[in-house]
Amino acid sequence: MTGSLNEFIRKAGAAFWQSATPEVLRKGTIAGIGPGGWDKHALANAQGQAPADGALLKTKTVYRVYTENLNSRAVTEIIGRYFEGATITKAIGLDSRTQGASESAIVIEIITSKPDQLQRIAFMAQDIRTHNAQISVLVSRATVDTFEVTENV
DSSP states (O other): OOOOOHHHHHHHHHHHHHHHHHHHHHHHHBBBTOOOOHHHHHHHHHHSSOOOTSSSSSEEEEEEEEEEEEOOOHHHHHHHHOOOOOOEEEEEEEEEGGGTTTTEEEEEEEEETTTOOOHHHHHHHHHHHHHHTOOOOOOEEEEEEOOOOSSOO
16 A cells, blocks of 8 residues: 555544444544544555555664663653654653562663664663663564554645
């Protein structure tokens, strides 16, 4: 399937909203499946496609930085020096070196389509490690397929 996701959602959504029940129109969504109206065949095709320009799915790289939950304001400022956006998730860290003791942790997630971001991630992780006086900060990287559901459909 080619074409923008916005075009895809606009067409699928228009057909759905024309046949929506009054309850769905009032709530704006169907519990468990959202607003519905998805073109099941197009979604099935998108699941197996190789991402390309104009495709529903876009291949991106997700970096995750695992660190202790310290100095959140400073960590947020450090992230902002390197990236325009990120997601920070609170977590609990367990480490066998501390005999099962847990610590408050965060996972910083950055998703990018730019292939050359590893150096920026490494510098950011080093700044966080240094600022929080940590022994280490773990960084992971994975390739993922993404698509955005936006308001502008």
